[in-house]
Each structure stands twice: as structure tokens, then as C-alpha cells.
Amino acid sequence: MKTILVLTDFSKSALIAAETAVMLAGRLHANLLLFYADSAIPVNPFYPGIFQGEGDDSWKMHCKTEMDKVKDHLMRLISLMKTDSRKPGISRKIAEGDLGAHVTELVKNGNVEMIAMGAPSGSKIDHVLIGSDTSAVIGAADCPVLIVPANGSITALDRVVFATNYHKSDIFAIEYLVELGKLFAYQLEIVHISLYGAKESNHNNEVMDFVKKLSGDIYPRVLFKEIKGKHLFNRLVQFYKERETDLLSMTHQQHTLLSRMLKEGTVMKSLATQKFPMLIFPPGIARN
Structure with a gap:
């Protein structure tokens, strides 16, 4: 049986992520595993409000109590699911x-x-994407990682945007999103953003051909768009909002689209309060 691994720190954003996992699990025919890891330090900033002293196991009882609350809440949501789900x-x-x-x-x-x-x-968005905890999870995973902010809940999947840089790993990610789209019947929009005045880099022709053929002939619910912008991330966020997107997805590749976005210091300032759910495909996922 498939499993959605739900990492919790008992925060609001973790609860929203767990609620989203319930919605996904019904369509994926998957179960949920709620997981909390304590790194055995006095205060762990990733798990706010949890303190443990040396040799003190009281944190375990506290975590079990909090875990029960989360499970009870999710079970109530599950009880409201359609009888045929x-x-x-x-x-x-x-x-x-x-x-x-x-x-x-x-x-x-x-x-x-x-x-x-x-x-x-x-x-901030840079910590969400490449902070130590997020990076640790993405680096350890060989499956997609869904990151949900406290005010970025997903109640339905009608439109998903995938940001491509024509990297070879994009093929696996797009194929995964196409298959997921068959379950949710969402519109998948594949977008490539280039900077005004920038020279075209050497793109992978295999990926370019795959994307264009996919959106052109095979799946009518897949669209492809080439757009330009002054700043990559700002333009992507603008596109995300214009299209009323439910989920933004991309591969987590060093020295490609994501890393170039995060190097734009002016973008970091403008996105300090920007929150939206993201589905990240870890490095090397297609090889597993």
C-alpha cells in the first residue's frame, strides 16, 4: 500500500500540510504516516514549542499527546470524505x-x-526552499516533497504549474504530474521563463521535444508557455497568480532554474511574505 509521509512539528503549517495529505491520499489510494523526529538538542527551532532536558523523556509524552490531537483532527476530515472514496x-x-x-x-x-x-x-522563500530542514528532507528523499505554508492550503487541484529549465530530470517530473493529473483532472501548465536580453543557454533538445509534443498532441489538458521577465522568480510568481494556480512544482537542481532564482537578491526582498504550496522533485529521483 502506498504511503504519504507527513512530517509534523505540530505547527499550523504542518497541520495544513497534513490536511492536504488527506485530500491527496484519497485519490492516490494511500495511507498516512505521521512522523516527528527529535534531534536530541535542548531546543530545536524546526519544532517550535518543544523542549527537552537531558535525560528527560517528558517530551515523548507531550509529542504523543500532540500527535493524538493531529490524528483525531485528520480522522474527522476523513469521516467527511465521500462514501465512494x-x-x-x-x-x-x-x-x-x-x-x-x-x-x-x-x-x-x-x-x-x-x-x-x-x-x-x-x-522567507529562500529558507523554505533551501533552508537546512527542507534541504535535509529533499536530499534524503527519492519521491516528491510537498511544502505547504500556513496560509497556502490546497482544497482542490484544478491547475498545476511546472517550471521547466529543460533539464533532463524534468521528463520524470512531468510524467509524474501527468499521471497525477489523470486522478485529479487538473490543467497542467508547463512554463519556461527566460530573462529579457539574456542569451539562450544550451537546452536539452530531448526535453524540449518531449515537452512540446506532450502539450501539442498527446494530452489536451497539458499546456506549454514560453514567457519572459526581468526577474525569474518575480515573473514566475506573477504567472502563478495570473493563472490562479493551486500548486507550483519544479525540480530541485543545483545551478539550474531554482538556484538562479534564489541568487536574485532583489527577489528575496519582494518575496519575504509570499506564500504558496510547492511540490519539489529531489535530485536524482528519476534514477531510483
């Missing part, structure tokens, strides 16, 4: 140690379809 089961796990190491083990042994996690509360 498969209702996911929920299991829980609490552990000590490195988050990335635990994610690696859980993904390896748990038939994990997707990981869902909340964005750190109040964080």
Missing part, C-alpha cells in the same frame, strides 16, 4: 535523531509515494 488509514511514529537519516530509512522501507511537510512559520 477510499478512506486512508493513519499511523504515527516518534523518533530521536537526524531528520534526514530517518526520512531516508522511512522512504527506503515504507513504499512512500510522497512527503508532505509544513513550511517553517514566518520564513
Whole structure:
């Protein structure tokens, strides 16, 4: 049975991510695994409000209590699902140690379809995407990672945008989104953004041909757009808003679209309060 691994820190954004996972699990015929990892330090900034002293196991009881609250809330949501929908089961796990190491083990042994996690509360977009905790999870995963901010809940999937830089790994990501689209019947819009006045880089022709053929002949619900902008991320966010997008997706590649976006210092300032759910495809996912 497929599993959606839901990483929780008992924050609002983590709860929103868990609620989104319930919605996805019904269509994916997957169960949920709620997981909390404690790194055994006095205060862990990724898990706000959780404190443990040396040799003190009281944090475990606190975590179990909080985990029960989350599970009860999700079970109420599941009870409201349509009678003809498969209702996911929920299991829980609490552990000590490195988050990335635990994610690696859980993904390896748990038939994990997707990981869902909340964005750190109040964080800027650069921390959401390449902060230490998010990076640890993405680096450990061989499945898509859904990152949901507190005010970025997904109640339905009608339009998904995938930002491509014509990297070879984009093919796997797009194929995954096409298959997911068959379950949710959403419009998939593949967008490539280039800077005004910038020289065209050497794109992978195999990927370009795949994208254009996919959007042209095979799937009528797949669209492809080439757009230009002064700043990559600003233009992508503008497109996201204009198209009333429910989910933004991309691959997490060094030195490609994402890294170039994050190097634009002026973008960081303008996106300090920008919140939207993102589905990230980790490096090397297509090789697993």
C-alpha cells in the first residue's frame, strides 16, 4: 500500500500540510504516516514549542499527546470524505535523531509515494526552499516533497504549474504530474521563463521535444508557455497568480532554474511574505 509521509512539528503549517495529505491520499489510494523526529538538542527551532532536558523523556509524552490531537483532527476530515472514496488509514511514529537519516530509512522501507511537510512559520522563500530542514528532507528523499505554508492550503487541484529549465530530470517530473493529473483532472501548465536580453543557454533538445509534443498532441489538458521577465522568480510568481494556480512544482537542481532564482537578491526582498504550496522533485529521483 502506498504511503504519504507527513512530517509534523505540530505547527499550523504542518497541520495544513497534513490536511492536504488527506485530500491527496484519497485519490492516490494511500495511507498516512505521521512522523516527528527529535534531534536530541535542548531546543530545536524546526519544532517550535518543544523542549527537552537531558535525560528527560517528558517530551515523548507531550509529542504523543500532540500527535493524538493531529490524528483525531485528520480522522474527522476523513469521516467527511465521500462514501465512494477510499478512506486512508493513519499511523504515527516518534523518533530521536537526524531528520534526514530517518526520512531516508522511512522512504527506503515504507513504499512512500510522497512527503508532505509544513513550511517553517514566518520564513522567507529562500529558507523554505533551501533552508537546512527542507534541504535535509529533499536530499534524503527519492519521491516528491510537498511544502505547504500556513496560509497556502490546497482544497482542490484544478491547475498545476511546472517550471521547466529543460533539464533532463524534468521528463520524470512531468510524467509524474501527468499521471497525477489523470486522478485529479487538473490543467497542467508547463512554463519556461527566460530573462529579457539574456542569451539562450544550451537546452536539452530531448526535453524540449518531449515537452512540446506532450502539450501539442498527446494530452489536451497539458499546456506549454514560453514567457519572459526581468526577474525569474518575480515573473514566475506573477504567472502563478495570473493563472490562479493551486500548486507550483519544479525540480530541485543545483545551478539550474531554482538556484538562479534564489541568487536574485532583489527577489528575496519582494518575496519575504509570499506564500504558496510547492511540490519539489529531489535530485536524482528519476534514477531510483
